[in-house]
Amino acid sequence: MEQFWSEVLNFCKKTTTAIADTLIEEAGNVSPNAKDDGSLVTSADHWADQTIREAIASQFPTHGILTEETTHIFPDQDWCWIVDPIDGTTNFTRGVPIWAISLGLLYRGTPVFGFVYLPPLKQSFYGYWYGDSGLTGPTGAYCNGQPITTSEDTPSKSHLFNLCARSLKVLQKPFPCKIRMIGVASYNLLLVASGAAVGGVEATPKIWDIAAVWVIVQAAGGSFIFLENTAFFPLTIGENYGKKSIPSLVVNQSKFISLFKPLVECVL
Known part of the structure; x- marks a missing residue:
């Protein structure tokens, strides 16, 4: 499994960074359309969605895929990627430099690996959580390769x-x-x-x-x-x-x- 998880992490890094420069150039320069639910979508969303789907199909041909802009039916496959090509499309279209590319990997219907890249901030978050899946491998959560943990503080007016x-x-x-x-x-x-x-x-x-x-x-x-x-x-x-x-x-x-x-x- 160690080799598999290394392949998964490297794939996420490579795929998201490969499309990041194009998306940064498009940010603030594309006209959005409204979906039925009122959320926005752009040609950049569709391009990023297709690019990520093609990359997954090439690298992990036996894995299923569910994405925001295309297939919404959960497939009958042990492994499935769930993709948001641009999380924060309103920010993206208005030129606000906070938006993300999100990839979750599910095993038998439950997420076990997550990767979120924010190109404008150059921050990559990822983590592993196996629950009762029976899977083994790396553990913990990271930002740009450094371990992260939640705060242990008691909530207050300064938090x-x-x-x-x-x-x-x-x-x-x-x-x-x-x-x-x-x-x-x-x-x-x-x-x-x-x-x-x-x-x-x-x-x-x-x-x-x-x-x-x-x-x-x-x-x-x-x-x-x-x-x-x-x-x-x-x-x-x-x-x-x-x-x-x-x-x-x-x-x-x-x-x-x-x-x-x-x-x-x-x-x-």
């Missing part, structure tokens, strides 16, 4: 908690932390994994928003809570995940779930 644009109801009541809104679902939650924030909530993320970070957050010592379904994984073969929202809360330590969960359940 950060991240919201998404659809979770502003949280502010109807007093909140114990300072609020930030990043505009990129994966980075919102990765800031908890890296220790920069003590928590974050996403009201309507899709599977491609969370597949990679679900792994990285837990590998870094954090807790990932599904606000509607306590056990969202494993995914179901043949099911369409294109329109399934997965309200999610991430906290730095499990002991603070009881503090934050009642405050964010209003997003449901």
Whole structure:
């Protein structure tokens, strides 16, 4: 397995960096179109999606693929990649230099490896989380090759908690932390994994928003809570995940779930 995981990590690094320069040139210079759900998509999203799919098919021909811009049906294959070619398309189209490329690798329906690259920031996050899959290999979470862990601090008014644009109801009541809104679902939650924030909530993320970070957050010592379904994984073969929202809360330590969960359940 060690050779396999080395191949997976090197593939993610090579593939995301290969498309990063083109995407950086396009950022702020492409006209978006609105999808049915109101989110934006550009020609750059489609190009990156196709490029990543072709790379996976070449390197891992037996693996399945589910991406934001194409196939939403979970396939009948042990290994499946879930891809978000540009997470934070609104930031991307407006020239805000925070957006990401996200790749999650699932084994029998459950994420076991996650990789998220933010080209404008030159930050690569990745991690391994095997759960009860029976798999073995490297462990931990990393940013640019350096180990990361969640903060051990007790939340306070000097700590950060991240919201998404659809979770502003949280502010109807007093909140114990300072609020930030990043505009990129994966980075919102990765800031908890890296220790920069003590928590974050996403009201309507899709599977491609969370597949990679679900792994990285837990590998870094954090807790990932599904606000509607306590056990969202494993995914179901043949099911369409294109329109399934997965309200999610991430906290730095499990002991603070009881503090934050009642405050964010209003997003449901």
